[in-house]
Amino acid sequence: MQINVEMLLLSGGLVSAAQGAVLLYFWRRSRSALYLAWWAASFLVGGVLRILVELLPYSFDERNFLGILVIMLAYGMAWQGVRTFGGRPVVLPMVFLPPACWIVIGFSGLFENGSIAQMRAVSFLYAFTWAVSAFEFVRAQGVSLAARMPMILLCAGTAGLYVLRIFLIPSFPYPIGAGPAESWAYSVLFFVSIITTIPFGTFALALSREHAHATAKNWDEEPHHHHIRLRSTFFANVRLMLRQYRMRNEPVSMAFVHLDTGVERHPQAVENFERILRRFEMSVKASDMFSVVGRGEFAAVLGRSTAADAQAHYVNVLAGLEKLCRRQGWTLRVGVASSDTVGYDVNALIEASYMALSQARRDSHSGVVAFTSSMRKPVTPVMSNVTTLVPQPGAIQKHTIA
Incomplete structure (x- = not known):
């Protein structure tokens, strides 16, 4: 079966943008949940900008560089959303830390474009942002929320997948590894993005609802x-x-x-x-x-x-x-x-x-x-x-x- 790679990438961007729109809608109904705003912005940026990158008449290398830059920015925003959920202040430089690292990797000349070393560095950055998000959820204080543990497992599991990818890069085709591009590899990448995007949005809404109810229930009893x-x-x-x-x-x-x-x-x-x-x-x-x-x-x-x-x-x-x-x-x-x-x-x-x-x-x-x-x-x-x-x-x- 022939797979349209470009349509697959555009579909992934649309799913992300739609998820961001849903989170934005619920944040507008619960303005104190700033973490929803950060997560909505993360999905919208990751989805909309990714679609624009795919539609613009750039070369493959340029689209690849900009696409990774967009993902890094989205991950940085999601990270700050998790910090906000945990009751810690936003640190704006951290939003731009992952994309800044990617810019250094891309323009420093330390890594050959498309090399195994460069792809491993990118996977490490992906794993790092998901791992620190899991850590922020773990150390989040306050009331016990049922959706927090699934969110921790999702973030930690995604970080684990990117760590595993570091070791699989030499033997797998692009975009999973550094080998010649294969359409089925794009399908796997699309599948991974779906099983992270949709559950994350679902758990985010569950956390928001649980947190609002717990705040109202314990508003005069919280320590x-x-x-x-x-x-x-x-x-x-x-x-x-x-x-x-x-x-x-x-x-x-x-x-x-x-x-x-x-x-x-x-x-x-x-x-x-x-x-x-x-x-x-x-x-x-x-x-x-x-x-x-x-x-x-x-x-x-x-x-x-x-x-x-x-x-x-x-x-x-x-x-x-x-x-x-x-x-x-x-x-x-x-x-x-x-x-x-x-x-x-x-x-x-x-x-x-x-x-x-x-x-x-x-x-x-x-x-x-x-x-x-x-x-x-x-x-x-x-x-x-x-x-x-x-x-x-x-x-x-x-x-x-x-």
């Missing part, structure tokens, strides 16, 4: 060190975001949300907490950031947003949750601060947001407070920007606290 890890990861990523907006001279707002549930635990508390969490997640744009950072505490960073914009935004969010909170006897309070008031330093934004949140928590009702410079004074400030949701259904009032 303190877990919240510290969440906060450190989130704010490490916030620093990168603030740096970008400072370069563009655009305003950024930070918001801290506190959910006060009182002492009584309602039977539907977990379900309702998930609804509140999902509502806040869906309220931020794809370019913004959101995370659970403590027991009943959320944090968000809104790009291109002043303090007034953020305050108006969260007034609308709280209005949509008013009936639910009143039925549960819960109170939501939000403190916001903006770079146009305190600058782009992450610590200054955190401090200002918490000052505003502390001011909001003085009121017995759900409300949003925007930081002003007068809050830094030791005397009791006169606030004209406190927006409170009063208990009456749908009623929003703006009043001054003296």
Whole structure:
């Protein structure tokens, strides 16, 4: 049977791109799961760019070089996704480490193009990225998730396949080895890509769902060190975001949300907490950031947003949750601060947001407070920007606290 190699490679790219689109869709519904965004980007980059490489009128060697470069970049992004899942901050240079190594291999002259040594070096890089991903899953802390072990086995198994390939290269045809190209070898390569791409995406979605449910179930019972890890990861990523907006001279707002549930635990508390969490997640744009950072505490960073914009935004969010909170006897309070008031330093934004949140928590009702410079004074400030949701259904009032 004749195998169309070009169509096989294009099909692999389409499968990868489709998997990335699915992960991107679910990430947009759960913005705090940044690892889904990284994995979606990995599949989309690996799929779309691979298709473009195959369609462009380049020579075989050029397509081979660019194709491996795309795969290396996709693997680097997936690696950072695993780090994010494990509660560790993103290290952007690591994203470009695998492709940078391949560029060195390709242009340094140390390896002859298409030689056994070069292919072994590539296999080693592939195995390395999958192995470190497996290691990141192993050392990921937090709640026990059923899908984590299959993901560890998948990553470790794929790394093992690439290690095995190192020894098979001299005796197998291209693209598995360094021998003359054979169509069946392309079929094997396509099969391996399918049995890694589809299970990885499936387990990724399972991890996301399990993690969201566990977060909602244990939101007021998780150990303190877990919240510290969440906060450190989130704010490490916030620093990168603030740096970008400072370069563009655009305003950024930070918001801290506190959910006060009182002492009584309602039977539907977990379900309702998930609804509140999902509502806040869906309220931020794809370019913004959101995370659970403590027991009943959320944090968000809104790009291109002043303090007034953020305050108006969260007034609308709280209005949509008013009936639910009143039925549960819960109170939501939000403190916001903006770079146009305190600058782009992450610590200054955190401090200002918490000052505003502390001011909001003085009121017995759900409300949003925007930081002003007068809050830094030791005397009791006169606030004209406190927006409170009063208990009456749908009623929003703006009043001054003296």
